[in-house]
Amino acid sequence: MSASVNPGALFARHTLLAQGWAADVLLEWDGAGNLLAVTPGAAAPPGVEQAQLVLPGMVNLHSHAFQRALGGLTETAGDNPHNPHNPHNPHNPDSFWTWRDLMYRFARNITPGQIEAIATQLFTECLRHGYTAVCEFHYLQRAPGGSVYPRPAETAERIVAAARAAGIGLTMLPVLYSHAGFGEQALRGDQQRFRSDPAQVLGIVDALEAERCGQLEVGAAPHSLRAATIAQIRELAQTLPAGRPLHIHIAEQEDEVRQCLAATGMRPLRYLAEHVALDERWCLVHATHIDADEVDRVARSGAVAGLCPSTEANLGDGLYPLAQFIAAGGRFGIGSDSHVSQSPVEELRWLEYGQRLRHQRRNVAVSPSQRRVGDFLWQGALAGGAQASGRKVGVLGAGMRADLLVLDSEHPNLEGVAVDDVLGAFIFAGNDNLVRDVLAGGRWVVRDARHVDQDAIARRYKQTLVALREYRS
Incomplete structure (x- = not known):
């Protein structure tokens, strides 16, 4: 990308720090993209750029980047009659499961180059809306027929290249995916691109080791209890280098809960917690259908609940028991998952509004x-997202990554708004994007609401869409 990493500084009249809003803050960073000093109550140095309202950049803790190209193409009822969950049957309507088969059909022909083009476009959109870091839950790892690429980490490397080109921080999570369902069911033909075992996942982790830096961490992700056995999950967790993040889909769908009960006699979250030592390394993605005991288990474990409200709404998953989780002291973060939205504002708004409707x-x-x-949601999601990413993000302080957002203080939605009400206005007022400039890893990657390489990246993405949509049927 054209933006370079250089030592820099910004003087902000109002900056959101860990302890809350602070005035007259001088932020200074080095050429590696790390904050050297964050000094409240400073005088504005001559020649240093100034801003009115500055926030830490948000972490997107759950992404399937290739699904960005599927957006808007699954919103027709009953368009997949061959699915075993037949949408033409009025007693078995469209659901997560019918959407999943449409997604599989779309994914079967995507090439590594197309994966990179889609991810680069997605990451620019995430940056423009206020995400400065993303955790990529990456399971599209094999060639279309299920064969291994000459470099098994080929598609993971493409995601890393996309993040580097866009300028977003990345936590790469190669996925363990061995089975089609509980009871070690054999993978279907349309799942062969996802096939992996613990050794193969760890091989990808090792292949990416030399790429690790301030902008890149590498962990791993057992896809779900449907797709990996407890023995495999335990092996992966124990063999992954210490401190690396572990993410897993869990209890997203009521059918999944019923299947787990039938196979194990336990609900998914409890089954995982009984057999694997849940701790702060873990991000439990969705966890939508958990009972009161499981809420307490997650909160006590220190794991992060990875909530993706726009995708969970799009797929009809349900609503997370957020009020109970907050009361139990639980940690949460947000993700855009299938990327029907690329905005942290929309995720947080959906998260709160879903609870208002529920209660x-x-x-x-x-x-x-x-x-x-607004303050509770933004600060909570920052803390949970940072933990889930395994990176030094989420807080503006010395030694942390130089990831920040400059809001458009001249926008009517922020006109005359007291600083204590800024986050409330940012999240809950209107639909305009109020993010003006974005610094990620010490690079100015968004200026005046445009990514610095937006046009070139969009052209490549559009070319990819033309090719991919030929395979939709």
Whole structure:
């Protein structure tokens, strides 16, 4: 990308720090993209760029980048009659499972070059809306027929290249995917591109080791209890280098809960917790259908609940028990998952509004120490996302990554708004994108709401879409 990494500085009249809003903050970073100093109450140095409102960049803790190209193409009822969950049957309507088969059909022909083009476009969109880091849950790892690429890490390397080109921070999570369902069911033909075992996943982790840097961490992700056995999950968790993040889909669908009960006698979250030592390395993605005991288990474990409200709504998954989780002291973050939205504002708004509808009351996402919903959501998602990423992000402080957003303080939605109300206005007022400039890893990657390489990246993406949509049927 054209933007370079250089030592830099920014003076902000109002900056969101870990302890809350601070005035007259001087932020300084080095050529490696790390913050050297964050100094409140400073004087504005001559010649240093100034801004009014600065936030830490948000972490997108759950992404399937290739699904960005599928957006809007699955919104027709009953268009997959060959699915075993037949949508033409009024007793078995469209669901996550019918959507999944459409996604498989779309994914079967995507090439490594197309994966890179899609991911680069997605990452520019995420940056423009306020994500400065993403965790890529990457399971499209084999060639279309299921064969291994000459370099088994080929498609993972393409995601890394896309993140580098866009300028976004990345946590790469190669996925363990061995089975089609509980009871070690054999993978279907349309799942062969995902096939992997613990040794193969660890091989990809090793292949990416030399790429690790301030902008890249590498962990791993057992896809789900459907796709990996407890023995495999335990092997992966124990063999992965210490401290690396582990993510897993869990309890996303009621059918999944029923299948797990039938196969194991336990609900998914409890089954995982009984057999694997859940701790702060873990991000439990969705966890939509968990009971009160499981809520407490997750909160006590220190694991992060990875919530993806726009995708969970799009797929009809259900609503997470957020109020109970907050009361239990649970940690959460947000992700854009299938990328029907690339905006952290939309994820956080959906998260709160879903709870308001569920409980028929207002202002649910708060705590005794933080009564402002916007502040609670942004700060909570920053902390949970940073933990899930395994990277030094989420807080503007010395030694952390230089990831920040400059809001458009001249936008009507922020006109005359007291600084304590800025996050409330940012998240809950209107639909305009209020992110003006974005610094990620010490690079100015977005200026005046445009990515610095936006046009060239979009051209390549559009060419990819033309080719891919020939394979939709």
